Every structure is written in structure tokens, then in C-alpha cells.
Amino acid sequence: MPLGTSPVVAEAEAWTWENAAAGAAAGFATVAALHPLDVVRTRFQVSGGRGWSEVPPYRNTAHAVYTITRSEGLRGLYAGFYPAVLGSTVSWGLYFFFYNRAKQRYLQRKNDQLHPVHHLISAAEAGALVSLFTNPIWLVKTRLQLQTAKHHTSQYSGFSDALKTILREEGFLALYRGIGPGLLLVTHGAIQFTAYEELRKAMIFFKSAQSRADDAGGGESLLNSIDFAALGAGSKVAAILLTYPYQVIRARLQQRPGTDGTPKYSNSWHVVKETAKYEGVRGFYRGITSNLLKNLPAASLTFVVYENVIKLFKATKEKT
Structure with a gap:
């Protein structure tokens, strides 16, 4: 294996299904640990929107957690938990599966180490496919997270009720509201x-240079859970800062229509115009603090679980 190559690159053909299982485990662990911050993030994203004035005026993340706990209890902090678990588990499982299948194709064509552009294209392919599969789950999760006692006279009782109600009242296409910014x-x-793949290669190269005199094992054996956590968080920062406005647009599009059945926003461009007009640039970054508080440890946890599950699968196969 070329020095610095990720095991999910060098062994893509052998480990595709294991990658999917490891990704699913990572997704489940992340949601289970950090869901309340996801609820806070979603409510902040729409709190300045002109269509949902019933949301409480949270001052910051800590105040939001306190207010939700006081007025709605733990149930409020875990609103939308089941679709979040389902969506995250399915999304990460499919994402790692499609991502590694795409890298496998490029490896077969090039027969050597992949370049950053191949990681970029492979991740984009995986993301597009996952979006098409999971948008309905995320839409239901968003609506459940936005429910408060004041929000709607007829509340969804859970995931299946929300799904049936949306299909009955708004039709199948409503499940794909927000698919534009989602893509x-x-x-x-x-x-x-x-960023993860390139930082990973750089870290392995650096550690290999340090340990070469001791003839230590190369490749992924040089990295531990602390390294994976740092790599996951570091790669996540760049992605969040560059793409966060799309998340705000999607969340506002996915709100439940008013009692007259009219959606709050007609399309993505409507969200952009209204947000820019009434809130300015800050409107596109609402909730970014709670988003960073959730997603940096979430990214660390995701890659720690993923890499260690892959190691477990590898060790098991070597024994057999």
C-alpha cells in the first residue's frame, strides 16, 4: 500500500460492505450522543425566518437548551430523535458505501494512489445519491424538531404520523422540499x-518520518483514536464554514405549511431573497454556534467509531 493511503482507499474493493456497516454504526453513535444540539441548531436556523414567528426568542445555545427543557422537558430536546437516528444511520451507511464504491472505480482506472480530485468527486457522487434516498427522513425530522405547543394546532404524534399526514395533506412531492439546497x-x-483524506495522509507521513528509525508499522497502524478525532473535527470546520447557508435555506424550506396549507417559502430563491432582505448575511449563519458545538464532536466521534469498526472487521478477517 502506498505510504499515507487510507485503508478505505487501498482496500475499497474488499471492504465496501464493511465500510457501510462501520458508517452506519458511526451515524447511530453520533445522533445518540448529540441530538439535543441538533434540535437547538434547527430552531435557530428558522428563528429569524418571517414564516415561523412562534419560535421562542432564544438568546444563545445555553438559553435555548434551558428554555426547551423548562417548557417542553426532555421530550423537546429529543424531538425528532427517531427519524434523526434512522436518517443518520442510513445516511452514513450509504455514504461510506457509495463513497468507497466510487473510489474503487477510480482505483481500477488509475491503479495507483488516488488524488484529491478523486476524493472530491467520489464524495460528491455519494452525497447526491444519499440526498435522494434520505430527503424525506430529514424533512420529517426537521418538522418534528420545530414543533412546540404554539406552533401548530394539529401536531404530528411521531415519525409515521408525520409521514402519513404530509402525504395526505401535501402530496408526495412535499417529501422532497429542500432537495435543491440538499443537493x-x-x-x-x-x-x-x-480534507479528511489529505490531512490523514499528511499525518501518516509525519508520523512515519518520526518512527522510521524504529521500523514501526506503516500506514493506518500509526494512527489512534485521538488522531481520528482531530482529523474528523479539522475536516468538518472547513465544510461547515463554506456550506452552512445551504442548511439554513433547507431548514426554512422544510417547515410545515401554515394552517391554510400555504408553504412559508415558495422555493430556495424566495428564502434567499427574504433572508437577505430582512436579516442580512447573519441570517444565513443562524445557529452556527450550536452547529459547531454539535458537529465538531460529532465528526470526531463519527470517524473514531468508523475507523475502529473497520479495524475490528480487518482483525476478525485476518484471524479467519
Whole structure:
């Protein structure tokens, strides 16, 4: 294996299904640990929107957590938990599966180490496919997270009720509201995974240079969970800062229509115009603090779980 090559690159053909299982495990662990911050992030994203004035005026992340806990209890902090678990588990599982299948294709064509552009294209392909599969799940999750006692006279009782109600009242296409910015968010994963792969190679090269005199093992054996955590968080920062406005646009598009059945925003461009007119640039970054508080440890946890599950699969196969 070329020095610095990720195991998910060098062994893509052998590990595609294992990558999917590891990704699913990572997605589940991330949501289970950090869901309340996702609820806060979603509410901040729409709190300045002209269509949802019923949201409480949260001052900051800590105040939002306190207010939700006091007025809605733990149930409020875990609103939309089941679709979030389902969506994250399915998304990460499919993402790693499609990502590694794409890298496998490029490896077969080049027969050597992949370049950053191949990681970028592979991540973009995976993100687009995952968006098409999971947009309905994220839409339901968003609506459940935005429910408060004041928000709507007829509340969704859970995931299945929300799904049935949306199909009955708004039709099938409503499940794909926000798919436009969702597809634009493909750039988020592309940036994150490209940064992760390149930072990973740089870290392995640096550690290899330090340990060469001791004839230590090369490649991924040089990295530990602390390294994976740092790589995950570092790659996530760049992706969040560059693509966060798309998340705000998607969240505002996915709000439940008013009691008259009229959507708050007609399309993505409507969201952009209204947000820019009434809130300025700050409007496109609402909730970014809670987003960073959630997603930096989430990215670290995701890659720590993923890489260690892959190591476990590898060790098991070597024994057999």
C-alpha cells in the first residue's frame, strides 16, 4: 500500500460492505450522543425566518437548551430523535458505501494512489445519491424538531404520523422540499472527506518520518483514536464554514405549511431573497454556534467509531 493511503482507499474493493456497516454504526453513535444540539441548531436556523414567528426568542445555545427543557422537558430536546437516528444511520451507511464504491472505480482506472480530485468527486457522487434516498427522513425530522405547543394546532404524534399526514395533506412531492439546497450540500461532504483524506495522509507521513528509525508499522497502524478525532473535527470546520447557508435555506424550506396549507417559502430563491432582505448575511449563519458545538464532536466521534469498526472487521478477517 502506498505510504499515507487510507485503508478505505487501498482496500475499497474488499471492504465496501464493511465500510457501510462501520458508517452506519458511526451515524447511530453520533445522533445518540448529540441530538439535543441538533434540535437547538434547527430552531435557530428558522428563528429569524418571517414564516415561523412562534419560535421562542432564544438568546444563545445555553438559553435555548434551558428554555426547551423548562417548557417542553426532555421530550423537546429529543424531538425528532427517531427519524434523526434512522436518517443518520442510513445516511452514513450509504455514504461510506457509495463513497468507497466510487473510489474503487477510480482505483481500477488509475491503479495507483488516488488524488484529491478523486476524493472530491467520489464524495460528491455519494452525497447526491444519499440526498435522494434520505430527503424525506430529514424533512420529517426537521418538522418534528420545530414543533412546540404554539406552533401548530394539529401536531404530528411521531415519525409515521408525520409521514402519513404530509402525504395526505401535501402530496408526495412535499417529501422532497429542500432537495435543491440538499443537493448543493453535497459540497459539504465533498469538502469534508477530501480534507479528511489529505490531512490523514499528511499525518501518516509525519508520523512515519518520526518512527522510521524504529521500523514501526506503516500506514493506518500509526494512527489512534485521538488522531481520528482531530482529523474528523479539522475536516468538518472547513465544510461547515463554506456550506452552512445551504442548511439554513433547507431548514426554512422544510417547515410545515401554515394552517391554510400555504408553504412559508415558495422555493430556495424566495428564502434567499427574504433572508437577505430582512436579516442580512447573519441570517444565513443562524445557529452556527450550536452547529459547531454539535458537529465538531460529532465528526470526531463519527470517524473514531468508523475507523475502529473497520479495524475490528480487518482483525476478525485476518484471524479467519
